[in-house]
Amino acid sequence: xxxxxxxxxxxxxxxxxxxxxxxxxxxxxxxxxxxxxxxxxxxxxxxxxxxxxxxxxxxxxxxxxxxxxxxxxxxxxxxxxxxxxxxxxxxxxxxxxxxxxxxx
Numbered sequence: 711x712x713x714x715x716x717x718x719x720x721x722x723x724x725x726x727x728x729x730x731x732x733x734x735x736x737x738x739x740x741x742x743x744x745x746x747x748x749x750x751x752x753x754x755x756x757x758x759x760x761x762x763x764x765x766x767x768x769x770x771x772x773x774x775x776x777x778x779x780x781x782x783x784x785x786x787x788x789x790x791x792x793x794x795x796x797x798x799x800x801x802x803x804x805x806x807x808x809x810x811x812x813x814x
Contacts, residue, residue, distance in 0.1 A: 741762070742764075742778050742793070743761050743762040743791070744760065744761050744779050744789075744791050745757060745759075746758045746759050746760065746802075746805060758805065759805040760805075761789065761791050761798060761800050763795075763796055763798070777796075778793060778794075779793050786802075787801060787802045788800070789802045789805070794814075795812065795813055795814050796812055797811040798811075799811075
């Protein structure tokens with residue numbers, strides 16, 4: 711019986727102060743999206759990649775209000791990330807975008 715490594719999704723808007731300044735989260739100020747980690751006894755915690763929800767707002771306030779990821783979840787092998795403007799579907803193994811659904 712093989713054990714699949716666990717996956718951890720961290721939404722940028724919900725980072726605790728413990729993550730601020732952490733070297734494992736290399737992003738620019740204002741970046742919006744989720745980080746995808748692999749957790750295994752052999753490799754520990756490893757950043758696999760990130761899924762962006764890029765800027766589209768006219769103002770800084772609009773950018774943060776509408777592009778922050780509100781929810782992230784995976785069903786089967788698909789990662790879903792949801793902001794006010796977009797739902798993105800990404801392959802959970804490769805993080806390749808499968809589909810983007812614009813809400814506005």
